[in-house]
Amino acid sequence: MPSLKDLRNRINSVKQTRKITSAMKLVASSKLKRAQEQAEQARPFAERMSAMLANLGAAVRDMPEAPPLLAGTGKDEVHLLIVATADKGLCGGFNSSIARGARRRVQALRADGKQVKIICVGRKGRDLLRRDLGDLIEAYVGDVVSKKKLEYADAEKIATMVTDRFEAGTIDSCSIVYNRFKSVISSELTFKPLVPVDLPEATEAAVEDNEAKALYTFEPEEEVILQRLLPTNLAVQIYRALLENAASEQGARMAAMDSATRNAGEMIKKLTLSYNRQRQAAITKELIEIVSGAEAV
């Protein structure tokens, strides 16, 4: 049975912890808002980009020599997996769920007889995967996702790492795994193929657009534009994934810290109860001692 002093100490320490977790929750919620805003602002570019790509891609897809960034290298041996996680922990199952998903993916790809290479974005992903998949990790990009503002230039850097590898012919296809932001309390583990490019299916609106499309003038030719558009598109896709990931991270952290705060509150209640009970017992014991002492005289 812990002594009164021990109990008092524990109550104090849990109170301190609660202060920290509730502060972290507030910080996470404000960061979440910012991350959401950023994701919102980045949307128009990505949307226009994919619309443009869909038009161009349809025109060039049947070419015998489609650029590798569009159609892959034609072989299907080496797959590059970009694992996007957070730099920091304390956000519930956020990082571990991505790591688990990545591991499963690697196994599935290996079962298909493919070779896998990994680029880790975010420190936690590297830490989690290093133990069992350490020899697959080719590169690590850190201190990008924990920046105050996620910059496009950073996504571009990652994209260049990918394009360089394609040009060198060391990889045949590429995808990214991240958490897609659904709402503050839920996000969804997502695998997104980056190369070959997943051209959006022709929806009704797109078909309508396509009719107007036939009239488009291209300056210079489609192929030249496509050559430039593809690397940019890759960077934008990565940028978007990172933004979504950042928003999910903050959402997950908020939820984790919220439940931690609540748990701390409950614990304090229980500890206070047993503290009071013990204090009462001690008082009663002392009284009995006094009374029985007086009787004995």
Place this chain on the structure above:
Amino acid sequence: MADKLRFELVSPERVLASDDCDMVVMPGEEGDLGILVEHSPLVALLRPGVVEIYQGDKIEKRLFVSGGFAEVNPKGCILLAEEGIPLDGFAKAEAERRLDMAKRDLADVTEEGPVKDRAEHAVKVAEALVAAFA
């Protein structure tokens, strides 16, 4: 029929400009392009340079783009730029500093390859930015 041209400049990070205007002049890869209302549909590559937005006969806004893509359709004119800088409120000294840095980076690259290409591109962008003040 609209008598104004809908113009949008979008960077990956946010929407930089969204205006109704009379004419847009932009630096196409193969020469400058002037876009008026009801221009025929067009997709063009942009080189680093200045985009001028006209209201009536006057230039209302000048924006620097580091290259990108332009799409003109019946709904308007959309520029997808990797980087866009409004020129008012941007100092020439800053542009020159950027050129210096880009040149130094290029000097650091010794071997041929994609790294050098990128450094050369950065110098070109910075040169165009300085030229925008001339």
